[in-house]
Amino acid sequence: MTISIREVAARAKVSRATVSRVLNNVDVPISAETRQLVRHVAAEMGYQPNRAARALATGRTQTIALWTSNLRSAYYGEVIYYTHEEIVRHEYELFVSAAGMGPGELVDTNQLASWPVDGVLAVDVPRGKLLGLSNSLIENKAFVNIGAYVLEDADFVQVDFQEKAAEAVLHLAETGCKRIAYLVPDWFEWFEESADARLTGYRLAMAKLGREPEYIVTDSELREAATSALASYAGAHGCPDGLFCYNDELAIGAYPALRELGLSIPDDVAVVGCDGIKDTSYLYPALTTIVQPLEQMCATAWAFLKRRIDDPTVSLQQQILQPRLEIRGSSKR
Incomplete structure (x- = not known):
C-alpha cells in the first residue's frame, strides 16, 4: 500500500506542509528535532517519495x-x-x-x-x-x-600535474635512467592548446637534465594501446630504460610489453604512471605513480x-x- 504525506503528517502530528518541506530538503526554519521526527516516521511507515511530484513542488529533481x-x-x-x-x-x-x-x-x-x-x-x-x-x-x-x-x-x-610530473622524471634520472621516454596518446595538438601540465612537466625536467624529449605515441589512452605501441617502438628504436606514462592505464599496458621483450621492471626499465588508481598497488612490482x-x-x-x-x-x-x-x-x- 502506498503511504501518503497526509498519513506521515498525521502520525508525526505535524502539518502536511512541514512533512513536504522536510522530505524535500526545503531550506526553511524547521527545528532539527522536527526534521528528525518526520524522517523517522516516514522511514518507519515505509514512505516512498514521488520524484515527479517532488520536482513539481520544489523545481528540483534531486x-x-x-x-x-x-x-x-x-x-x-x-x-x-x-x-x-x-x-x-x-x-x-x-x-x-x-x-x-x-x-x-x-x-x-x-x-x-x-x-x-x-x-x-x-x-x-x-x-x-x-x-x-x-x-x-x-x-x-x-x-x-x-x-x-x-x-x-x-x-x-x-x-595540477606539472610539478609532480617533473619530479617523477627527475626521480627516474636519479635512479640511473639514461633514456626517459614519455608514453603518451597522440593528442599533441590538444596538449599544446591546453598547455598540458604533464607534457609541460616532462619537457621542463628533460631540459633541466640537458636531454632531448623522447615520445612513444599510442593511438588511445587504453592499456592495449600501450602494449602494442611500446612493443613496436622498442623493436624499431630499442627500449628506453625509463618510462614516464601519461596515465596508469598506459603504465599497466607497458608491463606485458616489457615482459615479452625479456626486460625486467625496474632493473632494465623503470616505470612511472599517473592518477594513482587502485590497480597500481596490485601489480608486481607495484607501480610508482602520481596520486590524485x-x-x-x-x-x-x-x-x-x-x-x-x-x-x-x-x-x-x-x-x-x-x-x-x-x-x-x-x-x-
Missing part, C-alpha cells in the same frame, strides 16, 4: 549528471564512486553519461539542455568552449568541471555544485589541488 568523455578507464570509475558517495549523503542521485562531441571537436551541449538534472559535474572536458555557459550555468543548470583539464570561465576543481587527491577533488566539487544550485548568482568558485608522487617498486633500483 539528480546530478556526471559527464565524462571516458567510461572505460578505472580512474573515471573511481571519480564516479567518490562523487556518488558525496551526493547520496545529501539525498541526491547520480546520472552518468559520456560527453558527446559535435562538429569541429566541440563539446555537444544539446544533451545537457535535455537532461532533467539540477547540476552537471564535467570531468576532464575534452576541448573547446561550452556554448551557453555563463556564470557557471548552462541552460540554468549549475555546472562545475573537475580534473586535469578544466574551463577557467566556470567553477572548477583542478589537479580524488576524494578531496570530488568532495570540493560537490560543495561547489551544491552552492551553485542553491545560489546561481554566487561568484566563481575555483580551487587547484596538488597530487603526490608515490614511489614504489617499479622505479626503485
Whole structure:
C-alpha cells in the first residue's frame, strides 16, 4: 500500500506542509528535532517519495549528471564512486553519461539542455568552449568541471600535474635512467592548446637534465594501446630504460610489453604512471605513480555544485589541488 504525506503528517502530528518541506530538503526554519521526527516516521511507515511530484513542488529533481568523455578507464570509475558517495549523503542521485562531441571537436551541449538534472559535474572536458555557459550555468543548470583539464570561465576543481610530473622524471634520472621516454596518446595538438601540465612537466625536467624529449605515441589512452605501441617502438628504436606514462592505464599496458621483450621492471626499465588508481598497488612490482587527491577533488566539487544550485548568482568558485608522487617498486633500483 502506498503511504501518503497526509498519513506521515498525521502520525508525526505535524502539518502536511512541514512533512513536504522536510522530505524535500526545503531550506526553511524547521527545528532539527522536527526534521528528525518526520524522517523517522516516514522511514518507519515505509514512505516512498514521488520524484515527479517532488520536482513539481520544489523545481528540483534531486539528480546530478556526471559527464565524462571516458567510461572505460578505472580512474573515471573511481571519480564516479567518490562523487556518488558525496551526493547520496545529501539525498541526491547520480546520472552518468559520456560527453558527446559535435562538429569541429566541440563539446555537444544539446544533451545537457535535455537532461532533467539540477547540476552537471564535467570531468576532464575534452576541448573547446561550452556554448551557453555563463556564470557557471548552462541552460540554468549549475555546472562545475573537475580534473586535469578544466574551463577557467566556470567553477572548477583542478589537479595540477606539472610539478609532480617533473619530479617523477627527475626521480627516474636519479635512479640511473639514461633514456626517459614519455608514453603518451597522440593528442599533441590538444596538449599544446591546453598547455598540458604533464607534457609541460616532462619537457621542463628533460631540459633541466640537458636531454632531448623522447615520445612513444599510442593511438588511445587504453592499456592495449600501450602494449602494442611500446612493443613496436622498442623493436624499431630499442627500449628506453625509463618510462614516464601519461596515465596508469598506459603504465599497466607497458608491463606485458616489457615482459615479452625479456626486460625486467625496474632493473632494465623503470616505470612511472599517473592518477594513482587502485590497480597500481596490485601489480608486481607495484607501480610508482602520481596520486590524485580524488576524494578531496570530488568532495570540493560537490560543495561547489551544491552552492551553485542553491545560489546561481554566487561568484566563481575555483580551487587547484596538488597530487603526490608515490614511489614504489617499479622505479626503485
